[in-house]
Amino acid sequence: MQRQNTVELILLDGSKRLAAATGNNAAWACPCERPLPLVGRSDPSDSGTVECPQCARKYRVVPEAGPLTRALQVTELP
Secondary structure, X not given: OOOEEEXXXXXXXXXXXXXXXXXXXXXXXXXXXXXXXXXXXXXXXXXHEEEOOOOOOEEEEEEOOOOOOOEEEEEEEO
């Protein structure tokens, strides 16, 4: 059984929200209020960058120990 955890979503302005993580995947709501969540995985390469199709903000799922390991947090990218 997969376990769902709560991790932090850290925005560029320093504010924090919550994201859901299961294994190396995470899902979160973009502050632009897009009706569907964004979903990403802990891949440090450019293919691991998630862009909101509504507002173009970019995010990365930060891995706990290395590529494709457990999602530790989600950060907004400049």
